[in-house]
Amino acid sequence: MGYVAIKGGGRAIRGAEAALDALRTAEGEAGTPLTLAAIEQQLRLLTSRVVSEGGLYHPRLAALAIKQMQGDTLEAAFALRAYRSTKPRLLEAPLQDTNRMRLIRRISSAFKDIPGGQMLGPTYDYALRLMRLDLADESPEAFRRVSRRFMDEMPDSDLPDTFPKVVDALRAEGLLPPVAAQPQEAFDITRDPLVFPVPRSAALATMARAETGSLLAIAYSNMRGYGDVHPTIAELRVGYLPVMLPHPVTGELIEAGEVLMTECEVVAMYERDDHDGPPVFTLGYGACFGHNEVKAISMAILDRALQKGMRDGPSNPSEDPEFVLLHVDGVDSMGFANHYKMPHYVTFQSDMDRLRTTQSQSGVEQKGVEA
Amino acid sequence: MNPGYELPQDEAGYSFGFLDEFAKREIRRTLLKAISIPGYQTPYASREMPMGRGFGTGGLQLTLSLIGPGDTLKVIDQGADDSVNAVNLRHFVELTCPGVDTTERTHEATLIQSRHRIPERALTEQQVLVLQVPYPDPLVIVEPSEARRKVMHGEGDYSRLLTKLYEDIVQFDEITISHRYPTRINGHYVIDPSPIPRYDVPRLHQSRALVLLGAGREKKIYAVPPYTDAMPLVFDDVPFRIEDFRDGQGHRRACSRCGATDSFLDEMIADDGSKTWQCSDSDYCNETLATRTAQIEVTA
Numbered sequence: 226m227g228y229v230a231i232k233g234g235g236r237a238i239r240g241a242e243a244a245l246d247a248l249r250t251a252e253g254e255a256g257t258p259l260t261l262a263a264i265e266q267q268l269r270l271l272t273s274r275v276v277s278e279g280g281l282y283h284p285r286l287a288a289l290a291i292k293q294m295q296g297d298t299l300e301a302a303f304a305l306r307a308y309r310s311t312k313p314r315l316l317e318a319p320l321q322d323t324n325r326m327r328l329i330r331r332i333s334s335a336f337k338d339i340p341g342g343q344m345l346g347p348t349y350d351y352a353l354r355l356m357r358l359d360l361a362d363e364s365p366e367a368f369r370r371v372s373r374r375f376m377d378e379m380p381d382s383d384l385p386d387t388f389p390k391v392v393d394a395l396r397a398e399g400l401l402p403p404v405a406a407q408p409q410e411a412f413d414i415t416r417d418p419l420v421f422p423v424p425r426s427a428a429l430a431t432m433a434r435a436e437t438g439s440l441l442a443i444a445y446s447n448m449r450g451y452g453d454v455h456p457t458i459a460e461l462r463v464g465y466l467p468v469m470l471p472h473p474v475t476g477e478l479i480e481a482g483e484v485l486m487t488e489c490e491v492v493a494m495y496e497r498d499d500h501d502g503p504p505v506f507t508l509g510y511g512a513c514f515g516h517n518e519v520k521a522i523s524m525a526i527l528d529r530a531l532q533k534g535m536r537d538g539p540s541n542p543s544e545d546p547e548f549v550l551l552h553v554d555g556v557d558s559m560g561f562a563n564h565y566k567m568p569h570y571v572t573f574q575s576d577m578d579r580l581r582t583t584q585s586q587s588g589v590e591q592k593g594v595e596a
Numbered sequence: 597m598n599p600g601y602e603l604p605q606d607e608a609g610y611s612f613g614f615l616d617e618f619a620k621r622e623i624r625r626t627l628l629k630a631i632s633i634p635g636y637q638t639p640y641a642s643r644e645m646p647m648g649r650g651f652g653t654g655g656l657q658l659t660l661s662l663i664g665p666g667d668t669l670k671v672i673d674q675g676a677d678d679s680v681n682a683v684n685l686r687h688f689v690e691l692t693c694p695g696v697d698t699t700e701r702t703h704e705a706t707l708i709q710s711r712h713r714i715p716e717r718a719l720t721e722q723q724v725l726v727l728q729v730p731y732p733d734p735l736v737i738v739e740p741s742e743a744r745r746k747v748m749h750g751e752g753d754y755s756r757l758l759t760k761l762y763e764d765i766v767q768f769d770e771i772t773i774s775h776r777y778p779t780r781i782n783g784h785y786v787i788d789p790s791p792i793p794r795y796d797v798p799r800l801h802q803s804r805a806l807v808l809l810g811a812g813r814e815k816k817i818y819a820v821p822p823y824t825d826a827m828p829l830v831f832d833d834v835p836f837r838i839e840d841f842r843d844g845q846g847h848r849r850a851c852s853r854c855g856a857t858d859s860f861l862d863e864m865i866a867d868d869g870s871k872t873w874q875c876s877d878s879d880y881c882n883e884t885l886a887t888r889t890a891q892i893e894v895t896a
Contacts, residue, residue: 234678234679234680234681234682234683234684235678235683235687237680238680238683238684238687285602285603286603286604289603303644303648304646306644307644307645307646309644310614310615310616310619310643310644310645311610311611311614311615311616312616313616313617313618314618414641415641416622416641417641418639418640418641418642418815418816419639419815420639420746421742421743422743547741547742547743551742556644556649557649557813559648559649560648560649560650560651560653560813561649561650561730561813562650563648563650563651564648564649564650564651564730565650567650567651567673567680567681567711568673568674568679568680568681569674569712569791570674570862570876571674571675571712571713571775571791571792571793571860571862571876572712572774572775572776572791572793574793574839574860574861574862574863574876575774575775575793575794575795575839576774576775577863578774578839578840579770579772579773579774581840582770582837582840583768583769583770583772586768586769586770587768587769
């Protein structure tokens with residue numbers, strides 16, 4: 226027997242790396258490596274998830290992470306986050322105006338007709354989930370033809386570049402609370418720890434990079450009855466947001482690039498105003514990098530639930546800021562779940578000591594053979 | 597998406613210690629506060645590291661913020677330098693901190709990062725011990741809300757913890773907390789000393805070395821400064837008890853490899869079902885074995 230079972234740790238780690246890489250290339254001679262562009266485009270929703278949960282808008286690096294982590298979204302988002310730790314924060318971006326998004330999709334479930342019109346865009350919402358067997362053995366020619374034909378057959382359209390927001394129309398009618406005149410400084414969750422109570426901006430930032438499934442599960446608990454948000458989607462939009470940053474010399478705002486993002490605004494039932502104003506609908510806001518509608522909707526519902534919890538005290542888990550915000554981060558939760566696989570010999574020895582002592586207190590005889 | 601998003605040119609071009617300099621400065625400032633208020637869980641904006649949350653990212657951030665050329669680092673997990681996780685962390689530091697030496701000898705190290713153990717050999721004023729922490733708050737076993745726990749700590753209200761210990765005695769005639777034993781620092785804050793066994797808790801008391809505790813996932817740093825009181829929470833009439841390594845006849849078990857009878861032992865089950873015990877601290881075991889071998893040679 227070796228000195229301890231874990232002797233040779235370094236060799237074992239190198240072996241694990243080699244085994245992982247062997248499985249990645251297990252197609253053997255017939256295999257072709259995935260290109261990053263293929264991952265970025267053909268697995269666009271996966272890339273979306275990773276840029277959003279990784280909290281770093283870099284689709285190409287996200288594609289690399291997906292390739293390296295063999296498609297594990299938690300691991301890929303984690304790799305992006307770790308990369309982010311090596312980068313300093315250069316400046317605080319000013320507020321970005323999502324009115325200026327170049328949209329590929331926008332819908333409202335509140336009104337049949339909205340200013341600018343409904344635009345279904347790329348969505349699986351009304352697709353029949355039947356297996357498309359023609360994709361199983363797709364030829365490169367057929368693959369290339371699809372995109373070419375779509376562009377060729379695109380009618381000339383007079384669609385504007387930007388669309389007004391539905392909530393602005395509601396606000397103009399006095400159905401929503403007015404926008405605060407002086408926007409509060411945003412809480413930066415990458416530079417300040419969450420010490421409760423936290424401002425709403427800290428909650429929004431935490432949820433914006435939360436793990437999709439975790440957000441969905443807690444939001445779903447609210448939808449089903451552990452809560453009472455009953456939201457209506459005023460507007461869900463997906464598109465490219467021009468990112469405006471101050472010019473390093475002149476300070477003038479210039480467009481530094483654009484990010485694909487999903488934004489959702491839900492309207493919920495009205496409440497009595499604390500300051501004796503007229504009753505108005507309440508709003509929940511969700512937004513994330515990439516195209517990820519389930520995440521944006523879940524976040525909007527939770528934002529509304531948390532606002533209620535912050536004001537009246539939580540009556541459900543989804544209204545409790547500590548419960549929601551400390552349990553939705555994928556990097557934290559997956560890391561901790563995985564850490565149980567590490568050696569716990571010492572603590573378990575200590576556990577056995579307590580159990581044996583307690584057993585012998587109650588007269589149980591110790592079994593086991595000694596060498 | 598946007599073809600403008602290029603990959604970084606040099607994947608190895610990380611700064612010394614991986615973290616950007618602002619992050620390291622923030623951690624050092626947090627450390628000063630943690631040392632100034634012994635046992636206080638100081639919040640900080642913990643960074644993501646390239647290893648899993650729960651694998652020692654809190655300890656690692658402390659190590660990386662403190663380490664510099666001229667330092668000698670020892671990393672152990674379960675007392676052993678060769679445990680997979682210790683190997684991994686040490687390798688990462690070697691990769692990102694050129695000019696730093698690493699060692700497996702406790703007495704050679706200036707900085708020791710450890711998970712679940714405090715080395716057997718007494719540490720000195722010249723050494724800093726960094727412990728990896730999964731749960732920074734001892735009150736979590738009686739109160740899930742962090743906001744409420746913060747108030748309890750501020751008021752020094754540990755009555756619910758003491759009630760838990762009392763209930764243990766009523767039910768089992770024993771305090772059942774095996775590791776992570778609640779320990780009062782400098783007469784006020786009670787800390788979770790990380791999952792060290794009870795065997796190691798007395799080593800915190802009036803320690804010559806600075807002991808730093810880092811919880812990366814929970815984003816807290818706290819400290820037991822040198823020569824500070826660290827007392828396990830007990831009752832006047834129920835003494836604190838460490839792990840019992842006596843056999844059925846009441847003899848202290850010895851390490852089956854080096855023969856030491858004064859170390860924390862790992863219990864091992866052989867293929868035939870029989871049990872043996874060995875030192876958990878690999879450096880201590882090696883040293884004891886070397887001394888014994890030398891003695892045998894002298895006698896022979």
